[in-house]
Amino acid sequence: MSFVTNHLVSLILFFFFPPGRALKTACLGSVMRLTVDKSLAFGSQIEFDAINGSQNLPLTPSLAVKCGFSVNSDPWGNTNVFASVLNCFAGNENDREFDIDMRVRVRGINKAEQDVFEVKKSCSYNQWAPREILCDRNYMEVSVNRLPGEITALKTQPKMPKDQMFGTDTLSEAITSRYNIWRMVFFTPKQKAMVLEDALNTGYGVTTTRSRLVLRSGFDMPETYVEHVNGVPMKFIRVTTYFKKQWSVTMLDTVAACPTGGLVFTDELITWNFPRFNPLMSSADSKILGMVMGMDGEQIDSAQMAAKGYSLTTTDTFIVMTLPIGGPDGYYKSHIVNGQYHIRYTIEPMLEILWSEGGFDSTRYKVLFPIKTPFMPRPPQAVDYTNVDQRVFDVLLGTFLHDVQLVNITFSTGVLTVAEANARGFNVQEHRFQNGSKAFRLQVPFSDTVVVTTQSGLVAMVYTLPLIFGFMILPEYTPFSYPASVTVTLQDIILPTLSGACDKERFHIMISNGNLGKNFNIMLGTSDLTPERQAEYDVKENGTHILLAVPFLASDVAFELMYPSSLRARLDVLLWDPVKKWSLSDFSLACNFPMTMTECFSNGSMSALAVKVESVSQLVPSQLTLTDPLCKPKFSNDRFAYFSFDANSCGTTRTFYDGVLMYQNEISMGDERPVSLQAKKGVPSSPPYQQYRVTVSCFYKRNDTQTIAFFTKPRESEPLPETGFGELQVILRLAMGGSYRNFYVEQDFPVGRYLREPLFFEVELLQSTDPQIELGLENCWATLKPDRSTTPRWDLIVDGCVSLADSYETVFHPVTPDGVHFPSHMKRFEIKMFAFVQENIILKDQMFVHCDAVLCDINQTNGICKRQCSSPIPLKTAKKVRRDAENDQFQRAQLSSGKIVFSSS
Template sequence: MGFGFYLGVTLLLSVWATSKCDRVPSGVHMECRDRHFMIAIDLSFAGSEPHFEAVDRTGAYTITEQYAAECGYSLMVLPLLGHVELRASYFSCHTDNKADELFTFNFNLLVNHEGKPVTHALNKTCSPSLRWSPREVTCEVNYMEVSVRREVACVSETNKDVWNAAFKPAYSSFPSPWQVMFQKDGELLTPMNLSDARKQGYVINLTDGRLVLRTAYGQPESFSVEVNGVPVELVHATLLSRQSWLVFMVDLVVACSMHEGLFDRGYIMWETPEALYPSLDSTQISVGLNGELMMQSVAEERGYIVDNRNTTVHISIPYNADGGYRKSLVSGELYEYYILHLYVEQTSQKKDNIDTRLRFHGTLVTPLLLHPVFTENRTVLEDHTFTVYLGDVPEDVKLAAVHVNGHLTNASVHTIVKVVQPNNTHGYTLKVPFDDPVVIQQFSKENATLLYRLDIDYTLTVEPENNTFYHVASVTALTDISPPAFYGLCYESGIGFKLDHRPFDYLWEISVGTDLLTSELAAQHGYILSNDSQSLLLNVPLFTHGYQYSNVTLKGFFATFEILVRDRETSAVQSSTVKTCPFPTTELIMCSTDGRMTAVVDLSLAILSGGSPGRTSLIDNKCGPKEADGTRALFSFPVSSCGSIIKLAKEYVTYENEIFFSQKLPFKKNPVDSNHDEDGIKLQCTYPLAGLHRLFSVYKFESDTIGIGRIVHPEHFTEGSQSTTTELTTMPTTRRITRPVSLRLAYHPPAQYFKVSRFLKKLSKKGPVPS
């Protein structure tokens, strides 16, 4: 009959030495219901072994499982409600009954507090909120009980032949007290007196106004029948008493539906025959949980369905209805089952009066339902972090451990956050960065993708049993593989680059031009290189190898540096990072690969007072400055034009030109040597012969490298300065640059001199003049 278990007491009262406490503790709740008295004790207060005793004038009686069924008590643990519950019938054995209107209950609650036994005396007086019906039937979880009014001597539906058969032994006997005779399968059993019946587990009580019969389920005198396919347990007893020539006979019948419930499509269904106690008019049904009935409209709102089909009452309740109890169970996988403590009232009416009131207390249990938890990959690629959600974890299941790719993790290593959901479940969010060492990375060069994989093993436990089960999940994140990308910055002294390392960056190599960027190359060209496990930093000082310059004016110029990313296997350029930065100018010279000389020259020491740099020219006086201010002049011309002189050496060729001033405003003369009137400031570009594709070509100048430039100031223009020459490998540094420049060309052997201006004029008739 139903699901549940009962708490019994096995120790005798004499053995249980206790201290007495009459004050009702805060963990105890007592309530009078329609037909029973209820005591609820918080599990936190009751402990693991609470015991009850029923108390009356004759003493205290331990409520064991058997005694509870015989005397009208039911005791059960309701974990969802968080308490132990005792229900006592108004006609229970040790209740003080006054005229069936006042019922006084006295119990001892025995608990163990801090290792010491303590007894709490509990008492309550109740009055029924409803008037008694002619017949009241209670189908409890562990017993059946029927009470009828004492003036009811017989009932019309009883077979007359059975009455006649019962009357004969009663009439033929001597005057006797009350006896009981049971009927089973249509046969009358031997009568027994009430004391013998009590020994057999039957309690028959005569109150001021009612006759009561109570018995546990499964007694030998009970029998089972099916009514419209619904199993019913029935006990039919007849009370007999002969007083002189009168025979008193009272028919007592108690019948209860033994339907254990069905589970179908999310509902727990329970059935009972409508005609257990036939009525002339109609039957009404009220339903609820945990001993409390609810209005029909409220039940319908909560999804309850009550209907009558073929004289059978069908009650369907959502398996997860409020007031039910849910429990997790591990059997290889995670399962769950739901327990509903059903309470049904069935009233049969005759001519607008309630003839029979039946109350059913039962426990309905669903079968084991698979309850899979789930994982959801909530990773956002741009965050470069795995975000995995473990969801639908029941409230009695806790996360015990997480293994990520075989490594035990916790909140201090990776982020694990508990998330509470409104449906009495919860979840956990796990965050693991892509670059975490535990993350598995798989590269696909063919598809240009990188796969991150996280194999997660969750260990969960069901409380309070601490049964363990595991949930395994694997999540991946796929990203496209792109070549490394540098971030460039402009500094006062040059250009800087930064690259944050990625695990797959080894698929590429980095170069400056055709040269791989190594620590040796950096040392050779004066770069500042720093490379660790996190990032690569490259600082390229201005005017070192690899720069390109443009938009040179007296105010400034632009310098550009490019870093190439190449495929490691094919050396093909995959991407590049180009950074261009502006820099101010004071004095510089540039010798480009296409044979153009560009120079900004400081003439402040070379002109007489009142002179203007704008009136200077090169050897060919038609070649004046492109731009000039009060002290400087900008010249830009092909190296083989404007009267340039070519100096050939064994390995180098030098193009030289000279800046002159108008004869009306001559350069300053050396006071010691007056023969320097024609001395000018020399501009030189030197190229290695091995890198020149054409020499003296009027069509095109090509060089593999830029030339080495010099601006040579005559000594008598420097006014005591130790340095008379500005010499640079690519372009001269401005006066803001303090880093020394190392020269590749340290030796210049004697050279032959060529005046090329006339030579170029003759060749210009045959083709275009180089620009």
């Protein structure tokens, strides 16, 4: 096959150069150099031919080795061809004038036609040493001028035509006979004899000129061998050529050796050590007469060497050449090693030495020595320039050499070419730097579907852009890839919110989805909203909101209290993430709905409706009865019991009041015996006993029928408060925590708290050591303003007991003797932070807490300080004993806290 070089250089503008400028030749001593500029080779396929008279012989690798040619190319597409002036096809005039003709064929990759350029070059070289050795990149050549006398006599003959020069198969026999080459003995180092024809067929180049014998061998020929000279490996070829003339034989020894090593690399420097004395020097008195260095076969002077940082020195053992890595005469090339990006620096220095053998014969030794540094890892770095404000990922990946081209990018959704990525709206750019390197920049908006989003916590979103950059190294088209990923975490999640209102029949709930869409479950009461109930609740959705209309008698609604003509019901709504089990938003809405509980008919019959309320969780409506246990509900289910009975039955009582007749009955549990709270050791105790009583009354006046409603009956008569006497000096303080160890002082207010965060208050009697005095709290409430008499107002403690109107009840904390001298002088309670709301709008983000405190005699058996507060009951709150201040027989202290502010974040 032919020597072929392919050149595709991306992103370089092509300007056509005439062949005279694109093809350059130079005579460099014993070699000729042909340079093909990249302008001619751009995007093309180049082939070279040697011209032998009328023949055009393609320069195959084997022919190049045999006949003295070498070819090399750089990544930019420049190509050099080196030809020995003693090559097989050179016209030779007395070993002084040499004519070298070649053809350059250029074919575009997609073209069937080709452009052909002929190159003719004449070189003069008359400084032949008795022995010349040339080491090229693919062969070694030795020529000597000691030929038999009759051959030397041929010098006077005219210049030989090219078709008669040695090197073609048709003339090998004639030339062999003409020059009397009998046989050749190769030393490997063992002897191996060949006739000339066998040596030529093996691939050796053997030719003679008017005065010289030329032997040429490839480095991998079977008769070559390696010797280490002062630690430097060198490839040797040794041949003795026998010339036969009638009854006499003449021997001619030829030897060539070329270095294949001797290199030492650091991060910045190449050191090439060439043995100062080597087996080519047959005499111990060998003396170096001169040495020069060059680049790409061309000598350079000392000024050029100094300017480029080169040096050529000698030691006792070596001739030392140093070259800085990255110098201008070499180039870097990209490579992939084990899937990773590496670079390598290549330079081709020349070393030429002239030495004498004992003061007589001399040897000129020329080495064209291509050097490649070890692979240097250069892993690219991804620099994150992401602009959070503009919500755009910005990644710069580099650096790379000029021969790397970005081909495509693999995103989470698939692969896009650079053109497709830019067409999609991404921004993919190539950045070039002054030193010739490059980097690639990619910009992708957060909102694109190739960005992977993951929620982290309730309000944080993680944006991740996973990438795989696909590259190509030119001109070899070597693919490789580099993975990268950039991540940004932003607290930009808007959680869904809930709001609602009531009409006479339904709860109307509105859900705002936030900025994540509908990705949550809706829990009503204690169970998730099912598709079946969506139709029942008239669920309506759009892209941003969800509306529900829930009847107040629906199973998801909790009943809190019964009133004479209404029912207080509550709907609890929770939005939660089914994957991470996060609570996203919750909302409770309680309203009074009109509902007839008792009806009195003119025919003397009565009806009553009993409702199971939340505070009596164990109630079974079917087990309710009237006063007569045999009178059971006409209808019941798990939440209601309906009674219908005559006024003179079921234990109904009758009472007259000034012309008004009252019929009265009572609905209660069928079995109201207290449940024992005692339990054996290791056996859980039974749940506390719950009472349920509803009094039903009908009043008849003349012929009118009228419903008067019902009310709850207290479990026991409440004690009346008694008066305690003494000087009342008390203080109200807000504690920093439930340990009641540290308290806020006046300078700390206002104090900020989150919604439903606990507030711990302490009321203490000061400057009293009387153990017979007990401190009591009669009433505590919260207002929007500092004035304790303003509205709106929310009761926290009423008549010494927690307010049952609050779903988040006030909690009293016991006062232990630890660190407290008089526990009876102190009261501690806890409330949940709240805000005053009107029509779902916070009136103001602040509140003040007020209390009325009293002193009691610890020996009293009734009064505020001894008040026994009942548990919450499902009906109307039991009536509490209230008195006006002027009728009380004890002093009150009016206490107020500082401002407490509602914090939303």
